[in-house]
Amino acid sequence: MGKATWYVTTPIYYPSDKLHIGHAYTTVAADALARYHRLNEESVLFVTGTDEHGQKIQKGASDQGLTPLAFVDQIVRQIKDPLWKALGVSYDDFIRTTEPRHRRVVQAFFRRLREKGDIYKGTYEGWYCLPCETFWTETKVSQGNCPDCGRPVERVSQESYFFRLSAYAERIREHIIRHPEFIQPVSRRNEMLGFLDEGLEDLSISRTGMNWGIEVPDDPQHVIYVWFDALLNYLTAAGYESDEARFQATWPPNLQVMGKEIVRFHAVIWPIMLMAADLQLPEHVFGHGWLLIGDTKMSKSRGNAVDPVRLIERYGVDAIRYYLLREVPFGSDGLYTEDALVLRTNVDLANDLGNLLQRTVAMITRFCQARVSLPEAAPGERRLKQASAAAVAEVENSMASFNLSQALAAVGKLVRRANVEIEQSQPWALAKRQDRQALHTVLYDLAETLRVISVLLSPFLIEAPSRLRAQLGIALEPRSWQETEFGWHGRQFQVSSGPSLFPRIEDKAKDHEVQTSAEGRQASISTSSEETSPQEMRHEIDIDLFQQVELGVGTIQSAEIVKGADRLLKLAVDDGERVRTIVSGIRSHYAPESLIGKQVVLVKNLKPVKIRGILSEGMLLAASTGDALALVAPESTMAAGARVK
């Protein structure tokens, strides 16, 4: 676009009540993108704020016996802190539509369009939905209810200013068709084209008989319609009519993010306002899906809202941000459950990432006196180097298409790949063989991969990247996205183990009696171990990892009691190549003689261990529950040595 600043916006929210995780979702997504562009060394303007005028706010205030300003002031304070502060929302500007800078812009804009003839005075006859602050014509209202939210609408009949939307219907359609990237995802673009097919009527943009809003210039009986006022916040924050240099560097927005229910305002009405004022249109308008509770949208007025601050207190900011951005493909609707949040944290963050860090630091500490650098003669092409480069490219592509969950999935894949690398390269065996070159190469690559992961995660997570980097002994914050280059850190890592990156939530939950929410949430994941069983928290493995376990059929040739050990039997098992000795704890379930000739499944590549002075070379598979135990066997006789997979 050739301008200096990458400009991203969220909707400005109604401070009519506390915000919930639906609002957090939009804001954290915009925040991750803003952080990503900053890391890419771009100048960024990230704006969020509050939409403080309109009947809904006025009513909320009078219900509490407050002036509208006093009413919104207290809510706005809480939105800034604790909410956005605790969630790590790095906005550059928080705009409130009650600020004088905004009022000036709205009035100047109104004047400009009125002078041009795109705003004119007439009479409005129709319906109004208060919760949506939306006008509806007779044909759209079904049985007295709002077509968007289904709640009753009220009849309005009054003198009003109108904005000549209809005059721009063809231009906006053409813009949407010519710029497939303008409205995203594509499903929203199709919806908007469908909406335009129904025809555009001029929009009533003023009300009389209420005073909580910005007056129409030179006609103070009229207050400007809250949506017309609110949409202009994006101009105000960019410096329109107040700071020309800032405006030139910033306008138009690169990305405007919002929930799908208000795409119509942002992808049709708002661009037409800009066309009428001869201003450039935003590059991308992205309408994401809804967080649902059961099968309904989470919302303030439905009383099913989940408070993000309480979740952060319980699970930490990174778990919440990760869940919001990873769980649901950006653009689709997704079910919110606290169980899913816990599962995501435990599997992806505690198990996969936490273990990778913990194992890597432990091995570098143990085998390399906590210090590792890349050996001179290390090969240039290495598996983790390739996997890191692939992950970086995938994250970059995903971020360019705003696909945040795909970006995080790519990071997850790299984490799992690194865990597999540990299994495959077996650093402990390299240490034992004193293969210093191979050992240092693999441990350096693991540290380097973790470093790359810390950079990849830093747009998304607030605390974990620096805690991870502290254990690797490197600067706590990456300075630029270029640090995702493998080998960028071409020097030594001096590691030191630290507290677990993500303690498993079940452990934490045991310490806290977690209450179900008073706000109508059904079941909290809470504390009980039956609800969050280890099976549910299962650490998924790739097929590569599974295939490293060599399973085969064996035939038991002899079995004898191990003296002095009442649970053990010493078995001789023909594995198809040789007869190996296996010590197995099955004595209380099988009489030795009953086992002779029995077929079993054994783990063939288990490290031999001495048990009661006997070298045991493998393990038999057995199913067990409670006191019951049964050896696993092929369903029909197989040759000893047959592979089990």
Ligand code: ME8
């Ligand atoms: O519409 N799932 O403000 P608002 C996902 N003031 N996102 C959700 C959500 C959910 N369940 N609930 C809310 C307004 N959101 C106007 C905007 S802009 C010029 C004026 C998010 O307080 C989502 O971004 O009703 C949605 O569009 C926005 O909050 C609505 O916030």
